[in-house]
Amino acid sequence: MDFSSNERALLSLQGRTPKLPPIVQSHAAKLLAIVGRDIMKLEKDLSVSTMIADPLFVESTSALLNIGTHGIDVDPQDNHRSSSSSSSPRWEALAVAFHLTAAYLQELTALHSPPSGHTEVYMDGPRVPTIIKEMDEEEMITAAGTENIKEEVVTFPSSSASAAAAISDDQLISFCTLVIQLCHTHLEHKEPRVRSLVAKVVGQHAKLSKTFKTKVGVETNSSDVEVGNILVKQSITLYKSILNSLYDHLNSGREDDGKDSDNDNDKSNIIPSSSEMKTNEDQKKDTDTNTDTVEGGENKFKYSKSSDGALDDTTGWRALETNLFGIGSFIQANGGHYFEYSNSSEAEEGELDVPVDEQLLKSVEYCCITHINRHVRAAGINVLEQMIHSCYDSPHVQDQSGKSSSSNAMGLLYHPQSHLRKTIVTVLRTTLSDNWSQVRMAASVLCRVFYVTMLDYAEQYPESLETCTSLGADLADRDVWLTSTYPILLPQMCLNRFYLAQGVKLYSHDTWRILFDRNRDPTLPSKPSGDGLESVAMHAGAVCRYYVKMCDADNHVVREAACQAVAELANKIGRNEDYAEYLTPYVVTLLQALLMCFHDESWPVRDEACLACGIFCLAYPEECEPELPTLFSRWSEQITDQIWSVREDAAFALGDAIEAYGQTLLEKAMQILKKDLSSAKSEPAMSREEYKRRQNDIDSHTNSQLYSCGSLAPKLRKGGAGRIGCSSCDVTRPKAPWEATDGCIYLIRELIERFSNPNTSGIVLSDDVILPLITELAETCRVRHFPQSDDLRTTLWKNLPVMARALGKQRFKRIYLQTFMDMMVDNLDEKNHASQLSVHAAGQCAEELSNLVGPGIFRGRLEEDWQREILDNAMKERRQQMSMRQMTPSEGFSPFGPAEASLAAVNGRPKSRTYKSKSSPSNSHPSVDCTSTDGSLQLQVPGSGMIDSL
16 A cells, blocks of 8 residues: 555555446545546646545545445445355555545645645654656546546636535535544554554644634634534543543553453543652663563563563554554644643642643653653654644643744743753663664654754743743753753763664754754854863763673664764864863773673674773773773784784784884784785685686575564673664674784784874884885785685785885885885786776775875886886776766765765775774864865765764
8 A cells, every 4th residue: 555645645545456336436536536626737837735625535545544444335326236145344445535535634724724824743763755746647547547527627616615525524524524523433442554644634634624723813703613613622532532542552551461351441541640650760771671560470560571471572452552643643734722621620739830741751751761662652743743832832832812822832941940841861771771772763763853952942032031930040041951861861872873774874863963053152263163071071970880881781773872982082082182071980891891892792792892992092092001901912813814904903902002102012913914014925815717616606605694673693792691673783703814814914014104203102113114015915926726815916906005105205216216116017917807996905005105106106116018008007097997987977975874074084095983092183074075185085984974964
């Protein structure tokens, strides 16, 4: 079924297998013809919808609603009914009817709304495009299967008055009454798509009733008053039914768990009373251990945090998610008017003037924090988001006399004692750390809406801050309502900027910039990026404790992000003279957390922990020195790891450590090179044919463990404990000798780049030290007796230009260039059947070195004509590829990719890093020049520049 547009939904009915009854297809054809006229109307730029003007639309839609509810026997005009007993109704007709109903109510709302009014309601779910113009007239006629439509004279109403006259008030009320009754009936339908569309109809009906309610007092029309009152009453009745359904679902729990509660007719204790509610700390313990039990071992409240039997966490919860969607739709549709219906009780003494449904808040909080189903948690978060929007709209609500209401619901967000504010902060504290990216993304949206709404209101209505709460708190001081939440939410906001899911990461980056750019002190122009760095430093205790906890999280993705976040603290705060003292008390604890991650079974976690430890050695050399033997041992192991990026980052971390500790550690690094640089020569011989045969061996790939995001298979472990992960990042194959040589290439690059010239560390490597290393490296990389030798040379060609630029043009040309010329040309020669990766890397290396020393000089170093011919052909091919690339228009960046095309060069390094050594320049802003000195483009690592905005 396709619900991206009205016509697609109707066409889906005609294409279902097995086919739907003829009466359903007949009504679908009629409706499709009407929808086709709407498309023709859009082409003629007319302002009135045909579905409103044609009574047949309501008649056929009502027929589909009844057929989808009771079966085909309910339709008195059905001439195609079989003599057999009616079959059970199918859900497809009902779903399409609800979809069309929502569209019809939206058109009615637009008809009675101001031109600038928003008529579409909030609805979470798949982001499918709404197609306005889909088919031409001929295609619509063919799809509808009605041959005489083309011969009809299509007339469109000329004004909204004629459209409004097409449906009388009685017909509107009758249709809405039917819709509301069926919404009651299908609120807990077994088909999720039907329930979702019911929730959308709930919001659209509430939007229509609000539109009529808003017109009261502005247009003195007794008919509008009567219709508005009836629609509002219908909407509120349905809203209360949804609330009761929500409470009943929370009380009964899973379908399997709810069997014993069917005989419980007492609904007064569906949701625990305030005296039965636990404190936040108790609730947090229950969330972690699921120990909320009573005598007999049964859950007192069935907000289950664990799966029973074979049920997974995504099924068995019936209409609970739909109830939350319906509540969210109702709140969004009513806007600031919502608080008129949310709670009929009066505010107690000392309470805020605008009461909020505390029972609903407690239920939503339990759904967001404790419920096992991720969809339910995300839906609950969205309900809180809509409440925030309603708070912002409440000061602008007008009463029946047309005057602004005295409603002050913004106090629910500002005042520290507000139940709504407490619920939002409590929910964000947990859901910003949720294991599911879907929930974490919903929480990130709620977090931004929460802060931006308060900032917007404070900037636009500063005089109203003192009057938005009856308790008279000093809300002019932002510490009361803004910075007071930083110790609770700032750590999660920081960490999410490193989270693996790109949506969460990029959205969190933007939220950080928005928050601290808006909250910065305009009197301090020296802080152009806000006070984010200062805020992190001032709350270093809370941030560090949270990071340490996340380094031991069950999810390896979270542990990886935590290591990156810890590295950022050392890089941005630990090396900042103004704020380094705030982090000093926690350095030992953070280092121990990194050492724990350094032994992780997940190689991405080890990789990030490796880098972070090197940065800590630079920032806090004295504090890290007791752990230096352990760190060096781990770096030595990782430089021969099976993963190439782990080898490279281990070399990078060793370079940082050598800068911090000087000659002593340099000598140990030279011992590593002496031992491992020539290891590739001892690699067992293997032909390419044998290598391919092993790779394609069916037996070696049979009966292996499968992993997927929804798998209940063994999870990735950390230190032997059960862990959560969507894939296995544990590499168990033995290390290969050539991989040690590959790691040494990265280490040589780091030594040459950092210490071949005078620098702040005081270590300078002369040619007497470098030349033997380069000579041995070149001899080792000439080996060809195993297939991975091409990978080894690929690494060499990628890093050689970096070494050449570090050594300088004259020095490299005079001493080192000739060492690699023959091997480079041999790699470019097609006769040697080298891998395409190594050929491409050799061509790029030749081009960069040629640009460095001069094309004529570089070509002149080749002694044979056939070598020059190979080089000329390679350079010609690269120029052709570059010209074709420039002629091809580049596609726009994905919305889930980087926020901007930020490309940065870092000393011409082949790999851009957020973390830099002391000899490297400071971080570049994402919008600066994106080319390196040789003209090559280097994509900035996602997540870099993170506290550049702090």
